[in-house]
Amino acid sequence: MTLLEAKQSLGIIGCGTMGEAIVRGILRSGGLAPTQIFASDARAEVAAALAANHGIRTGTDNLAVAMACDVALLAVKPHQMAAVLGNDAMRVALAHKLVISIAAGVRLEKLCGYLPKSATIRAMPNTPALIGEGMAGLARGKGTSDEQMALGLALFAAVGKSQEVDEAHMDIVTALVGSGPAFVFVMIDALADGAVRLGLRRDTAVAMAAQMVQGAARMVVQTGRHPAALKDQVTTPGGCTAAGLSVMEDGKIRSVLARTIEETARVAGKLG
Numbered sequence: 001m002t003l004l005e006a007k008q009s010l011g012i013i014g015c016g017t018m019g020e021a022i023v024r025g026i027l028r029s030g031g032l033a034p035t036q037i038f039a040s041d042a043r044a045e046v047a048a049a050l051a052a053n054h055g056i057r058t059g060t061d062n063l064a065v066a067m068a069c070d071v072a073l074l075a076v077k078p079h080q081m082a083a084v085l086g087n088d089a090m091r092v093a094l095a096h097k098l099v100i101s102i103a104a105g106v107r108l109e110k111l112c113g114y115l116p117k118s119a120t121i122r123a124m125p126n127t128p129a130l131i132g133e134g135m136a137g138l139a140r141g142k143g144t145s146d147e148q149m150a151l152g153l154a155l156f157a158a159v160g161k162s163q164e165v166d167e168a169h170m171d172i173v174t175a176l177v178g179s180g181p182a183f184v185f186v187m188i189d190a191l192a193d194g195a196v197r198l199g200l201r202r203d204t205a206v207a208m209a210a211q212m213v214q215g216a217a218r219m220v221v222q223t224g225r226h227p228a229a230l231k232d233q234v235t236t237p238g239g240c241t242a243a244g245l246s247v248m249e250d251g252k253i254r255s256v257l258a259r260t261i262e263e264t265a266r267v268a269g270k271l272g
């Protein structure tokens with residue numbers, strides 16, 4: 001079921017980096033029409049820019065958005081959640097509606113505490129949603145139906161891929177999916193640095209590194225083969241790739257990347 005087919009209206013509370021990425025991505029994909037989206041942000045200038053850029057209804061009144069929408073997406077920072085949800089009027093406005101929070105580390109138990117009569121989903125998307133290449137993990141609260149979960153999954157599928165996960169795994173998903181793009185951006189920058197050091201132009205190096213990473217990722221997805229098998233396929237015995245891989249192993253690259261996810265997940269668990 002697509003969101004358009006469901007004929008539901010989406011309310012977005014908090015329109016910073018992620019809120020706007022989701023608005024932009026959903027409109028770009030045709031998942032919803034501009035008239036189906038109503039968004040609010042604490043900053044009047046952010047709300048006004050969003051209306052001007054996307055033709056959606058916006059304002060600074062969270063309660064008006066909560067009352068008008070069928071499905072609410074909470075896209076404020078974890079520490080701003082209490083200011084948004086901690087009042088009776090909001091609890092009443094969102095009762096019997098589907099409420100999806102993308103705040104890192106905010107557990108379903110806490111969301112349900114604020115909104116005992118709402119169906120809740122805790123989601124972790126990422127900024128590639130902006131270009132329709134996002135990934136999102138979604139965990140459902142008690143009482144959230146299969147139909148509501150399908151709607152939540154469809155919302156994020158409009159801007160990439162989405163998958164249901166157990167809430168026990170959400171801090172891991174936060175590290176891998178939510179923070180992951182930052183780690184890959186650093187890798188692209190570092191690979192380009194190496195090429196620049198050897199004389200390649202910076203713009204050429206960044207463009208080539210980025211396309212190479214995209215191609216490699218797509219090969220993993222499209223072939224379904226294990227990344228190690230794909231690596232072996234390009235590693236000629238005694239060749240240059242084998243030499244480069246030795247340098248990566250000297251630098252403990254696998255353990256650095258795996259520990260990056262572990263540490264990020266540990267900190268994500270404390271954010272809520």
Ligand SMILES: NC(=O)c1ccc[n+]([C@@H]2O[C@H](COP(=O)([O-])OP(=O)(O)OC[C@H]3O[C@@H](n4cnc5c(N)ncnc54)[C@H](OP(=O)(O)O)[C@@H]3O)[C@@H](O)[C@H]2O)c1
Nearest residue numbers: 014015016017018041042075076077078080103104125178
């Ligand atoms: N950025 C990512 O890559 C990413 C990825 C996955 C999930 N997330 C999650 O997404 C959420 C939003 O992150 P973000 O990076 O988009 O943050 P952000 O850019 O700071 O956006 C949050 C927006 O909400 C506004 N806001 C603050 N208090 C508000 C209130 N009471 N009512 C309405 N609007 C309010 C903020 O205004 P002010 O600037 O004035 O505070 C800001 O414009 C976070 O919980 C984060 O954990 C982020």
